[in-house]
Amino acid sequence: MTEPAPGYSKINWLYEMYYGFRPNQPKFLPKDYPDLTGKAAIVTGSNTGIGASVVQLLYEKNCDVISVVRTEEKGLAAREKTLKEIPNSKGSITVVGGCDFLDLNNVRPTAHKVTEILKGRPLNIIIHNAGLMSPVNTGTSVQGYEAMFSTNVMGPQLLQHFLDPIFLKKDDPLKRIVWVSSCAHLMGFKEYGINWENPTFEGVPIKQRPRNMTLYGQTKAANLLQSHAWALKHSEAVQKIGAVSVGCFPGNLSTDLTRDWSFINMFAPYFLGTALQGAYSELYAALSPDLTTKDHGAYVVPYGEVHNPREDITAAYKNGSDLKFYQMVEELISKYF
Numbered sequence: 532m533t534e535p536a537p538g539y540s541k542i543n544w545l546y547e548m549y550y551g552f553r554p555n556q557p558k559f560l561p562k563d564y565p566d567l568t569g570k571a572a573i574v575t576g577s578n579t580g581i582g583a584s585v586v587q588l589l590y591e592k593n594c595d596v597i598s599v600v601r602t603e604e605k606g607l608a609a610r611e612k613t614l615k616e617i618p619n620s621k622g623s624i625t626v627v628g629g630c631d632f633l634d635l636n637n638v639r640p641t642a643h644k645v646t647e648i649l650k651g652r653p654l655n656i657i658i659h660n661a662g663l664m665s666p667v668n669t670g671t672s673v674q675g676y677e678a679m680f681s682t683n684v685m686g687p688q689l690l691q692h693f694l695d696p697i698f699l700k701k702d703d704p705l706k707r708i709v710w711v712s713s714c715a716h717l718m719g720f721k722e723y724g725i726n727w728e729n730p731t732f733e734g735v736p737i738k739q740r741p742r743n744m745t746l747y748g749q750t751k752a753a754n755l756l757q758s759h760a761w762a763l764k765h766s767e768a769v770q771k772i773g774a775v776s777v778g779c780f781p782g783n784l785s786t787d788l789t790r791d792w793s794f795i796n797m798f799a800p801y802f803l804g805t806a807l808q809g810a811y812s813e814l815y816a817a818l819s820p821d822l823t824t825k826d827h828g829a830y831v832v833p834y835g836e837v838h839n840p841r842e843d844i845t846a847a848y849k850n851g852s853d854l855k856f857y858q859m860v861e862e863l864i865s866k867y868f
């Protein structure tokens with residue numbers, strides 16, 4: 532069991548929610564990014580939305596990007612568009628299809644393909660960007676897990692498990708992992724955002740599941756816990772290689788995330804930011820020299836600054852509840868190792 536979570540300030544809660552809709556302008560922009568010639572990055576869910584913009588910005592800086600997607604054709608179409616728009620890059624974009632986190636058996640073959648593409652060269656950046664925000668609470672994965680938990684939490688941690696041996700090497704000074712979270716972490720469960728008894732809701736009848744945004748909020752609180760716990764779990768290697776693992780709320784943005792939310796879509800362009808602005812947030816998390824090994828678990832907010840997450844998440848970083856959560860997920864996913 533974890534320590535009971537402390538309460539959190541409703542005023543901070545409201546402020547952080549409000550900030551998501553009225554963020555400061557980005558300060559860390561492509562002109563500030565380093566040249567990424569010879570560097571390799573993995574971006575999941577990069578056929579559309581924020582992920583597609585992140586790939587473009589990395590590729591523009593000559594990075595070799597591995598675009599991990601579930602539908603290969605969509606990934607190839609996004610790649611074509613980027614190659615046309617940015618004809619002079621010295622980098623590359625390689626698409627790895629078939630990585631649908633709604634079936635965890637897809638993750639091992641995905642990691643295998645990534646390993647083959649890298650052929651032993653350094654892996655510098657991993658951005659766990661793929662995500663699902665379902666308008667209903669009925670989704671269930673092939674293995675019987677709540678769909679958003681399988682997609683946003685179990686899939687990324689399983690992929691990271693396979694990437695750890697490739698990533699955790701002292702082969703290059705640039706080593707970053709970004710776990711894409713959200714201000715929706717504020718809407719997660721009371722105890723560190725997590726429904727500790729059964730976070731996957733396996734075996735729970737749909738009618739007894741909480742509302743969709745509580746389930747989504749749980750997954751985005753989980754991403755923050757993962758960002759800190761991963762660094763704790765690997766603390767020795769992480770210190771040795773100078774790797775940095777952070778969470779990132781990219782912004783409230785008009786993307787395909789709300790493709791099934793007809794009401795939001797009607798008004799989205801009027802009150803939401805763009806995928807490109809979200810990419811600025813994720814690339815602040817991936818590239819800014821402001822973030823160091825002292826910043827594991829940092830909550831990067833739009834469009835590239837650091838705030839405090841909900842108070843109980845900060846407490847989890849200190850009392851080890853983040854690591855307990857990480858280990859709990861690890862037990863669940865170990866069947867797919």
Ligand SMILES: NC(=O)c1ccc[n+]([C@@H]2O[C@H](COP(=O)([O-])OP(=O)(O)OC[C@H]3O[C@@H](n4cnc5c(N)ncnc54)[C@H](OP(=O)(O)O)[C@@H]3O)[C@@H](O)[C@H]2O)c1
Pocket residue numbers: 575576577578579580581582600601602605630631632633659660661662663664682711712713714780781782783784785786787788789806
């Ligand atoms: N947009 C926002 O306002 C916002 C706010 C806070 C946080 N975020 C986070 O930002 C990240 C990117 O979101 P976005 O706004 O760019 O959304 P998006 O345009 O819908 O892109 C999401 C990506 O994730 C992929 N994906 C969805 N379900 C998947 C699954 N089961 N397995 C593997 N990949 C899957 C999608 O693939 P398909 O195209 O094949 O479905 C797509 O490539 C997500 O983690 C999201 O939670 C977004």
